[in-house]
Amino acid sequence: MPGENLSRDEARERAALLSVDGYEVSLDVRSAVGDAEGEGPRTFRSVTTIRFRCNEPGASSFADLIAPSVTAVSLNGRDLDPSEVFDGSRIALEDLAADNELVVDAQCAYSRTGEGLHRFVDPEDGEVYLYTQYEPADSRRVFAGFEQPDLKAPFRFEVRAPEAWTVWSNGAGDRTDGVWRFAETKPISTYITCVVAGPYHYVTDSYERLLEDGTRLEIPLGAMCRKGLAPHFDADDVFLITKQGLDFFHDHFDYPYPFGKYDQAFVPEYNLGAMENPGMVTFREEYIFRGKVTRASYEGRANTILHEMAHMWFGDLVTMEWWDDLWLKESFADFMGAFANVGATRFKDAWITFAIRRKAWAYRADQLPSTHPITADIRDLEDAKLNFDGITYAKGASVLKQLVAYVGQDAFMEGARRYFKRHAYGNTRLSDLLSVLEETSGRDMAAWARSWLQTAGVNSLTPQVLLSAEGRVDELAVVQEAAESHPELRPHRVAVGLYRRTGEGTLERYARAEVDVDGPRTVVAELAGAEAPELVLVNDDDLTYCKTRFDTTSLATLREHLGSLTDPLARALCWSALWNMTRDALLPARDFAGLVLRFAGRESDIGVLQMLHAWAGSALVHYVAPEGREAVGRLLGEGALRELRDAAPGSEQQLAWARFFAAVASDQAELALLRGLLEGTEKIDGLDVDQELRWAFLEPLAAHGEAGEDVLAAELARDDTASGKRHQVRCLAARPSAAVKAQAWAQVVESDALSNALVEATIAGFAQASQRELIAPYAEKYFAAIERVWNERSIQIGMDVVRGLFPSLRDSQDTLDATDAWLSAHEKAAPALRRLVLEARDDLARALRGQACDAAAAGR
Numbered sequence: 001m002p003g004e005n006l007s008r009d010e011a012r013e014r015a016a017l018l019s020v021d022g023y024e025v026s027l028d029v030r031s032a033v034g035d036a037e038g039e040g041p042r043t044f045r046s047v048t049t050i051r052f053r054c055n056e057p058g059a060s061s062f063a064d065l066i067a068p069s070v071t072a073v074s075l076n077g078r079d080l081d082p083s084e085v086f087d088g089s090r091i092a093l094e095d096l097a098a099d100n101e102l103v104v105d106a107q108c109a110y111s112r113t114g115e116g117l118h119r120f121v122d123p124e125d126g127e128v129y130l131y132t133q134y135e136p137a138d139s140r141r142v143f144a145g146f147e148q149p150d151l152k153a154p155f156r157f158e159v160r161a162p163e164a165w166t167v168w169s170n171g172a173g174d175r176t177d178g179v180w181r182f183a184e185t186k187p188i189s190t191y192i193t194c195v196v197a198g199p200y201h202y203v204t205d206s207y208e209r210l211l212e213d214g215t216r217l218e219i220p221l222g223a224m225c226r227k228g229l230a231p232h233f234d235a236d237d238v239f240l241i242t243k244q245g246l247d248f249f250h251d252h253f254d255y256p257y258p259f260g261k262y263d264q265a266f267v268p269e270y271n272l273g274a275m276e277n278p279g280m281v282t283f284r285e286e287y288i289f290r291g292k293v294t295r296a297s298y299e300g301r302a303n304t305i306l307h308e309m310a311h312m313w314f315g316d317l318v319t320m321e322w323w324d325d326l327w328l329k330e331s332f333a334d335f336m337g338a339f340a341n342v343g344a345t346r347f348k349d350a351w352i353t354f355a356i357r358r359k360a361w362a363y364r365a366d367q368l369p370s371t372h373p374i375t376a377d378i379r380d381l382e383d384a385k386l387n388f389d390g391i392t393y394a395k396g397a398s399v400l401k402q403l404v405a406y407v408g409q410d411a412f413m414e415g416a417r418r419y420f421k422r423h424a425y426g427n428t429r430l431s432d433l434l435s436v437l438e439e440t441s442g443r444d445m446a447a448w449a450r451s452w453l454q455t456a457g458v459n460s461l462t463p464q465v466l467l468s469a470e471g472r473v474d475e476l477a478v479v480q481e482a483a484e485s486h487p488e489l490r491p492h493r494v495a496v497g498l499y500r501r502t503g504e505g506t507l508e509r510y511a512r513a514e515v516d517v518d519g520p521r522t523v524v525a526e527l528a529g530a531e532a533p534e535l536v537l538v539n540d541d542d543l544t545y546c547k548t549r550f551d552t553t554s555l556a557t558l559r560e561h562l563g564s565l566t567d568p569l570a571r572a573l574c575w576s577a578l579w580n581m582t583r584d585a586l587l588p589a590r591d592f593a594g595l596v597l598r599f600a601g602r603e604s605d606i607g608v609l610q611m612l613h614a615w616a617g618s619a620l621v622h623y624v625a626p627e628g629r630e631a632v633g634r635l636l637g638e639g640a641l642r643e644l645r646d647a648a649p650g651s652e653q654q655l656a657w658a659r660f661f662a663a664v665a666s667d668q669a670e671l672a673l674l675r676g677l678l679e680g681t682e683k684i685d686g687l688d689v690d691q692e693l694r695w696a697f698l699e700p701l702a703a704h705g706e707a708g709e710d711v712l713a714a715e716l717a718r719d720d721t722a723s724g725k726r727h728q729v730r731c732l733a734a735r736p737s738a739a740v741k742a743q744a745w746a747q748v749v750e751s752d753a754l755s756n757a758l759v760e761a762t763i764a765g766f767a768q769a770s771q772r773e774l775i776a777p778y779a780e781k782y783f784a785a786i787e788r789v790w791n792e793r794s795i796q797i798g799m800d801v802v803r804g805l806f807p808s809l810r811d812s813q814d815t816l817d818a819t820d821a822w823l824s825a826h827e828k829a830a831p832a833l834r835r836l837v838l839e840a841r842d843d844l845a846r847a848l849r850g851q852a853c854d855a856a857a858a859g860r
Contacts, residue, residue, distance in 0.1 A: 004066060004089045004381075005380050005381050005382055006064070006137065006147065006148070006380060006381050007379060007380045008322055008323075008324070008378060008379055008380065011148040011150070011322060012322070014061055014062075014146065014148065014151070015148065015150050015151060015321075016055075017054060017055060017056060017059055017061055018052050018053065018054055018055075018061060018146065018151060019052060019053045019055070019151075020050065020051070020052045020053075020146060020151050020152070020153035021051040021052060021053065021153060021154075022050075022051050022153050022154045022155070022156070022184075023048065023049070023050055023143070023145065023153055023154070023155045023156065024048070024049040024155075024156045024158075025046070025047075025048050025049075025142075025143045025155065025156070025157050025158070025193075026045075026046070026047040026048075026157075026158045026159075026160075027044060027045070027046055027047075027117075027142070027143070027157070027158070027159045027160070027195065028044055028045040028046075028159075028160040029044045029117070029130060029159060029160065029161050029162075029197055030160055030161060030162055031043065031044050031045075032044065032110065032119055032128050032130055032161075032162070032197075033128050033162050040068060041068055041109040041110065042109065042110050042119070043067075043068055043069075043107040043108060043109050043110070044107070044108055044110060044117065045105070045106075045107060045108075046067070046104075046105075046106045046107070046108045046142060046143050046144075047103070047104070047105045047106075048102075048103070048104045048106075048143040048144040048145065049101065049102070049103050050063070050100075050101070050102045050103075050104075050144065050145065050146075050153075051099075051100070051101050052100050052102070052146070052153075053098060053099055053100065054096040054097065054098060054100060055098075056096075057096065057097055057098045058095055058096065059096055060092070060093060060094045060095070060096065061093050061096060062090045062091060062092055062093055063090070063091040063093060063102060063104070063144050063145060063146060064089065064090060064091075064137075064140040064144065064145055064146065064147040065086070065089070065090070065091055065104060065106060065140050065143075065144040065145075066088070066089050066108075066116075066138075066140050066141045067106040067107060067108045067109065067141070068107055068108070068109050069082075069106065069107045070082040070086045070091075070104065070105070070106045070107075071105040071106060071107065072103070072104075072105040073085055073086065073091060073102075073103070073104050073105075074102070074103045075093060075096075075100065075101075075102050075103075076097055076100055076101055077101075089140070091104065091144060102144070104143075104144035106144065108141060108142055108143075109141070110130075111141065112752075112754075112755045112756065113271075113755070113756045113793075113794045113796050113797050114133055114269055114270060114271040114756040114757075114796060115133060115138045115141065115271070115794050115795075115796050116132065116133070116134070116138045116139075116141030116142055117130055117131075117132050117141065117142045117195070118130065118131055118132070118133060118267075118269060120267075120268045120269050120722075120755075122226055122227075122228055122268070122721075122722055123720065123721070123722055123725050124228045124720060124721045124722065125227065125228060127198065127199050127226070127227060128198060129197075129198035129199070129200065129226055129267065129268060130195070130196065130197040130198055131194075131195070131196045131197075131265060131267040131270075131282055132193070132194050132195050132196070132282075133270065133271065133272070133275060133282065134190065134191040134192070134193065134194075134275075135191045135192075135272075135275060135388075136191055136323060136381055136384045136385060137191065137381045137384070138191075139190040139191055139193055140190075142195070145190045146190065147190050147191070148189075148190075148322070149189045149191065149319050149320055149321065149322065149323070149427060150189075150319070150321045150322065150427040151189075151190075152187040152188055152189050152319065152425065152426075152427065153187055153188075154184045154185050154186065154187055154188075155170065155171075155184065155185045155188065155193055156181075156182065156183075156184045156185075157169045157170075157171075157173075157181075157182045157193070157195060158179050158180060158181045158182065159179070159180045159182075159195060159197060160178065160179055160180075161180060161197050163178075164199060165197055165198055165199055166197070166198075166199070166200060166202065167180040167195065167196070167197040168194075168195070168196045168197070168222075168224075168263055168265070168280055169182040169193075169194060169195050169196075169279075169280060170182070170185045170188070170192075170193060170194055170259070170277060170278055170279045170280050171183035171184065171185050171260060171261075171279060172220070172260055172261050183260070185259075185278070185279075186258060186259065186278075186425055187425045188278060188316060188319075188425075189319050192275075192276060192277045192278055192315075192316055193277065194275075194277035194280040194282065196224070196263075196265045196267070196280060196282065199227060200224040200225065200226065200227070200265070201224060201225055201226065201227050201229070201230040201233065202222060202223075202224045203222065203223050203224070203233070203235040203239075204220065204221065204222050205221040205222075205223075205235075205239045205243075206218065206219065206220055206221055207219040207221055207242070207243050207246050207262070209246070209247070209250055211256060217250075217256050217257065219246065219257055219260070219261065219262050220260075220261040220262070221239055221242060221243075221261075221262050221263075221264075222261065222262070222263040222264070223235045223238050223239065223263070223264045223265075223266070224263070224264070224265045224266065225265075225266040225267075225285060225288055226268060226285065226722070228721055228722065229266070229285060229288050229290070232288050232289060232290050233266075233288050234288075234289075237298070238264060238301075238305065241301075241302045241305045241306065241345055242262065242264070242305060242309070244340075244344040244345050245305060245306045245309045245340055245344060245345075246262075246309070247344060248306075248340045248343055248344035249309060249310065249312075249313065249336075249340065252413050252416075253313055253413075253416060253417060253420060254417045255313060255317070255417065255420045255421065255424075257312060258278075258312070258317055258424075259278040259279040259312060259316070260279055261279050262279060262281075263279060263280050263281070264281045264282075264283060264305070265280065265281070265282050265283065266282075266283045266284070266285040266287055266288050267282050267283070267284070267285055268285050268722055268757070269755055269756055269757035270282065270283070270284035270285065271756060271796055272284065273304050274287075274304050274305075274307070274308045275308070276308045276311030276312065276315055276316060276329075276333070278312055278316040281308045281309075283304065283305075283308075287301045287304065289692075290690075290691060290692050290723060291690035291691055291692030291693060292655055292688060292690055292692075292693075293655075294606045294607075294610065294652035294655060294656055295347075295606050295607075295652060296353070296606050296607035296610055298347075299341065299347040299350060299353060299607065300353075302341055302345050302347055303337040303338065303341050303347075303350065303353075304337070306336065306337045306340040306341055306344075306345075307333045307334060307336065307337035308333070309340075310332060310333040310336035310337065310340070311329055311333050313416075313420055314328070314329045314332040314333055314336070314416075315328075315329030315330075315332075315333065317420060317424055317425065318419060318420060318423045318424065318425075318426060318427075318428055319426075319427050319428070320427065320428060320429070321427040321428060321429050322378065323376075323378040323381075323383070323384035323387065324375060324376055324377065324378045324429075325375060325428070325429055325430055326376070326378070326384065326387060326388070326392050327374045327375060327376075327392050327396040327453075328428060328430070328433060330388070330392050330393050330396065331374065331392065331393065331395075331396025331397050331399070331400055332396075332397075332400065332416075334358065334393045334394060334396065334397035335396075335397035335400040335401060337350075338350045338351055338353070338354040338358075338397070349568065349569075349605060349607075351542065351569065352568055352569050352572045352605055352607065352608065353607045353608075354397070354401075354542075355542045355569065355572050355573055355576060356572040356573075356575060356576050356607070356608055356611050357607065357611055358393070358394040358397065358398075359394055359395075359398055359542075359545070359576065360576060360579065360611070361390035361393070361394045362390040362391060362393075362394035362395035362398060362458075362545070363390075363458060363547065363580060364390060364583075365389050365390030365391045365394075365395070366390070366391055366395055366456065366457060366458045367457075367458065367483070367842075368838075368839045368842050368843075369485075369838045369839070369841075369842050370386075370835045370838060370839050371391065371456045371457060371486070372387070372391060372456050373453060373454045373455055373456050374391060374392065374395060374396045374399060374452070374453045374454075375430050375449075375453045375454055376391075376392070379831075382795065382830060382831065382832035383831070383832060385795050385799070385832065386799075386832050386835055386836070391456075395458075395545060398544075398545035399452045399453070399545055401542075401543070401545075402452075402492070402493060402543060402544050402545060403437075403448070403452075405493050405543050406443070406448065406493055407437060407440070407441035407443055408441065411437070411440040411441040411442075412437070412440075412441075414440040415433070415436040415437040415439070415440040415441070416436075418436040418439065418440065419432070419433060419436045422436065430449065430453065434446065434449055448491075451488065451490040451491060452490060455486065455488040455490075456486050456488075457482055457483055457485070457486025457487075457488060458483075458545065458546060458547055459480050459481065459482050459488075459489065459490055459492070459546050459547070460480070460481045460482075460546065460547040460548075460549050461478050461479070461480055461492065461494065461517065461538045461539060461544075461546045461547070461548060461549065462478070462479045462481070462538070462549035462550070462551065463476060463477070463478060463479075463496070463536040463538050463549075463550070463551050463554065464476070464477045464478075464479055464521075464551065465532075465533065465536060465551055465553070467532050471531070471532045472529055472530060472531060472532060473498075473527055473528055473529060473530045473531075473532065473533070474528065475523060475528060476496070476523070476524045476527045476528070476530075476536070477521050477522060477523045477524065478494070478496065478515070478517050478521070478522045478524060478538050479520065479521050480492070480517055480519065480520055480521070480522070481520075489518075489519060489520060491516060491517070491518045492516070492517040492518075492543075492544040492546060493514065493515075493516055493517075493543055493544060494514070494515060494517055494538060494539050494540075494543055494544050494546075495512055495513070495514050495539070495540040495541045495543055496512070496513050496514075496515060496524050496527065496536065496537070496538050496540060497509045497511070497512050497536070497537040497540030497541075497570065498510060498511040498512070498527065498530055498531075498533035498535075498536060499533060499534060499535035499536075499537065499557075499565070499570075500531065500533060500534050500535075501534060501561065501564065505564055506564050506565075506566050507534070507535060507557070507561050507564040507565045507566065508566060508567075509537075509540070509567065509570070510530075510531065511527060511530045511531075511533075512540060513526035513527050514543075517544075533553075533554075534553065534554070534557045534561075535550075535553075535554045535557045535558065535565075535574075536550070536551060536553075536554050537554075537570060537573060537574065539573060540570060540573070541569065542569060542573055547577070547580045547584075548573060548574075548576070548577040548580075549577065549581070550577065558574055558578065558595075559591075559595070562574060562575075562595060562598075562599045563598070563599035563602040563603075568604060568605045568608070571603070571605075571608070572605065572608050575608065575611075575612060578592060578595065579592065579615050582615075582619060582623060582850065583623070583846060583850065585846075585849040585850045585852065585853040586853070587853075588853055588854040588856075588857035588858075589619040589620070589622075589623035589624045589625075589632075589850055589851075589853075589854045590624055590625075590628055590632050590854055590857060590858070591857065592615070592616070592619050592623075593616050593619050593620065593624070593632050593635065593636060594635075596612050596613075596615070596616040596636075596639075597635060597636065597639040600612045600613070600616075600643070601643045601646070606652050606653065606656060609653065609656050610656050613656065613659070613660040613663070616636060616660075616664075617636075617660070617663055617664060619632075620632055620633055620636060620664065620769075621769045621809075622808070622811070622843075622847040622850065622851075623847060623850035623851060623853075623854060624851065624854050625851045625852075625854040625855035625858060626811075626851065627855070627858070628854060628855070628858055633664060633666055634666075634667065636664045637661065637664045637665055637666060637667065637670050640657055640660045640661035640664055641661050641670065641673070643657045644657040644658055644661050644684065644687075645684060648686070649685040649686020649687070650686035650687075650688075651686070654684075654686060654687055655687070655693075658684075658687055658693065658696075659693070659696055662674060662696050662697050662699070662700055663700070665700050666700075666704065666770065671700065671701060671704055671706050674697045674700065674701055675697075675701060675706060675707075677689050677697060678694055678697050678698070678701075691718075691719050691724075692723075694715065694719075695715070695719075695724075695727035695731070698711070698712065698715060698727075698731050699727075699730065699731050699734055699765070702731040702732070702734045702735050702765075703734040703735070703736065703768045703770055703771070704736065704770065705735065705736050707731065708735070709732065709735075712728050712731050712732055713728075715727075715728065715731075716728040725758075726757055726758065726761045727761075729758050729761040729762055729765065730761040730762070730764050730765040731765060732744075732765065733761070733762045733763075733764075733765025733766045734765040734766075734768050736768075736770070736771055736774060737774075738774065741766065741771075741774060741775055741778070744762050744765065744766045745766070745778060745781070745805075747762055748762050748763060748766075748801060748805070749781075749785050749789060749801065749805070752793060752797070756796060756797065756800070759797060759800055759801075760800060760804075763800060763801070763804035763805060764804070766804075766805070767804070767805070767808075767809055769809060771809075772809045772810065775807075775809065775810075776807075776810050778805070778807065779807035779810045779815055779818060780818070782805055782806065782807055783818060783819075783821075783822045786801070786802050786822075786833065786837070787826060787829055787833065789801050789802070790802065790829075790830060790833045791830075795832075798833070799836065802833065802836045802837065802840075803836055803839075803840065806837070806840035806844075808840065808843060808844055808847070811844060811847050811848060811851070812848075813848070815844060816841065816844060816845060816848070819837060819840070819841040819844070820841070822837065823837060823838065823841070
């Protein structure tokens, strides 16, 4: 990534100097089809005209462009020598006038990493598909521009494409004289412009709404995917969620959707979940389900649709000034995704999913050495790329959920409405949001922001219960603690719930009190005199962001009666707390696995069940002591198979247990059952082994040497699609062979021939928990290679390699020492690279502490 960074100081200086009046971008992507011409990357022509003003005539600045070559540059009618003004990532602009016109004619490269204009060839039918992905700063790979959020401008796009193709962009468009021309956009940032082109399968619908002023709002709706996925595309459900979301946000935001049409493209080899390009939202195509999935998958898709829709207001209409305030859009969108899911769709339990899945992401991120305040210090674009993390999204959303409880929903929404109207098509900072919330709530937002937005770390809340001689609560207090590295104690609005077993054996709440926890110890006076509880839940209803701890009695109750908790949110919160205790080496991993085996089969919420499966698998791989792995793995395999056979035929619970069984299968009998299910010689009533489930069964067979290259080739012939190819590549890399591992390593680390999706698949197959000794030699190779990879490859591939190939399965002090040695020897390496290595080191150190806790428990 040499020479491609942009600092915050440079961006501020340029924003103070320039104002942009408009872009005209002309792309010719007819070169996307047919044979590539000449040596080097396949390219397309990009001609950009930018009209902009400079408030200091005679000053100098620069435009951003990453391209293999520039044909011509002219500034105010004056031709400039590309060899003198273009350095590979910037175009120098000298002696600017008050009013300027810059024209850049370049040959830009199609992407194979999902950054810029990505080109994908469908192996099923040979069709070519294009789409763009820019955030935070990759529009400069497609057209020349000023690549920072606060230099907004209207855009006009025109695209020349192959005759049989359709092209889409942010505005409505049509084809005349062989050229697709699109309506001028409202002022938007460069990173949310978009072009999608190819023979996509396209479905249309429309949304209408009568506005309060009597006018009718009409929004054309479109949804698209590759032709090969069309048989699986449930566009009706996508449109249903879309319309429900548009109703919800119009009801709450009082600002009509401002971007005309609303297209949604499900695209291949996508690095993200989705991207909020106004009028042209892009999603990863895995949201189109080729086989049977659980309700949780549909809920997740709906959440993403609503998250991106919320961005049309939070992020697109009003945009952060610089990436420091990325949270202004992402935290709000993450919150609004769950809020709208509950309020507008069939997924009324979305806050449960938020509590157990999204917050788990936040808790992990907030305990890493790289943790940061929600309002982060983003020095440059590399920092920005890494801050699309669990803090910016899920912790920020959790804090906003508490803010709604703090100021009230009405005040919060009125603040949002004023924010949109006051800053429409503009850029904002934290202070702009706080000011409107102070207006609508009457509360001092500065103190709240200091505690919650401008400090890092997560607090722990633990109940202390003192009982009277009569067996009633004499005093119940909540103790708040913080890590030494981040000692801030925060104000928490919490609900404290008391639970006891009923005569029928269910564990029910019988008392609840809301209290403001502030400082190290807070007494909950309202609960004095209550009957003695068997379980105290200090963040009942999930009002705040914290790690929940238990007193001795509560933990003992959960060990015996967790499955008896009737409230699904309370159960999810208890499971989340127990997992945090496992990660913090306070609960032995084998005990957590035992709780999953004992109680997960009674879990009614499918999303919670699938999360428990993921955590149990992680406990086995990372936190169980090495000498106990075989025994715990055997218990998990036996338990998963028992639950699979006991599950209702055809149910989503049966599907979830089938996938978990495949993930933990290891002995010959378990592998033989998987092989029999694939071949049809074994059967479990109601279990449809569709193509996606076939691949899920094949990976463990490949990893244990039970499915070779010929078997995987035959499966690809059966499923000769882009999805099938990714699965096959992952399974091929999973095989237990030194030659296989060497080839996989070379394909990812020593070559850039693979696309981003196949890099991801190869890495996923390479690291198998059953092959620790086989891949141990790659620890040394990893540390020798990562700085070169980081410097030579795109930031997305660099992140994939550094994270995915860290030797976490060589979980020993030796690996910690090797990591520390690399960090000591590379103090001047790119800060973003060091951050990734530090995070991986922290995960490994945490795993070793967990293993020590587990080993101690085994010796009890």
